[in-house]
Amino acid sequence: MKINHLTSAEENLMRLFWKMESFYLKDVMEQHPEPKPHQNTVSTYLKILVEKGYLATEKEGRIFKYNVVLPMEEYRKFLLNELVHHFFHDSGKEIVSFLLHEQFISKEDLQEFNPVVEIRPLKVIEEFEYADEILNPKKDKKKTKDKDNKKKKKKKEK
Known part of the structure; x- marks a missing residue:
C-alpha cells in the first residue's frame, strides 16, 4: 500500500483521529481543541x-x-524512511551519528539497547581545498625569487 504525504493541517487532524480510532464528525468537533475549525473545513x-x-x-x-485505516506506527515508519533516504543517504549509521552529535540521544542511551557495542565518535574529515586556495593562496615561486633578487641587487648597490 502506497502511503501519501500529509500536509501539516492533515497531520494535526490525524493525531486527533489516531487517538479516537473510530468517530463521527460531531465527535471531532467536540474533541478538537480551541480554536475550533468550521464544520465544513x-x-x-x-x-x-x-x-x-x-x-x-x-x-x-x-x-x-x-475509522482509522493507517495506524500511526505505519505513518511514523514511512516518515522515518523518507527522512533517512533523503537526508542520510539510506544510512542508519549516519542518522545515529547525527542523533549523537546533536545530542538527541546519548551514548548511555545507546548502550542500553546493546551493551556489547562500543560506541566511538565518528571521524568527520572534510576537505575544503578550494576554500584553502582562496584563503591561503600559494605564492608563485617565480615572483618570490624575483623579489629576493631585487632585494639582493639593492643591497649590493648601496
Whole structure:
C-alpha cells in the first residue's frame, strides 16, 4: 500500500483521529481543541483523508462513521524512511551519528539497547581545498625569487 504525504493541517487532524480510532464528525468537533475549525473545513479534510487512504467510512443512516485505516506506527515508519533516504543517504549509521552529535540521544542511551557495542565518535574529515586556495593562496615561486633578487641587487648597490 502506497502511503501519501500529509500536509501539516492533515497531520494535526490525524493525531486527533489516531487517538479516537473510530468517530463521527460531531465527535471531532467536540474533541478538537480551541480554536475550533468550521464544520465544513473538518468535513473537507475528512474527505481528503479518506481519498488518501488514512480513513475509511461506514454509512450509518444519514451520517458517516470514520475509522482509522493507517495506524500511526505505519505513518511514523514511512516518515522515518523518507527522512533517512533523503537526508542520510539510506544510512542508519549516519542518522545515529547525527542523533549523537546533536545530542538527541546519548551514548548511555545507546548502550542500553546493546551493551556489547562500543560506541566511538565518528571521524568527520572534510576537505575544503578550494576554500584553502582562496584563503591561503600559494605564492608563485617565480615572483618570490624575483623579489629576493631585487632585494639582493639593492643591497649590493648601496
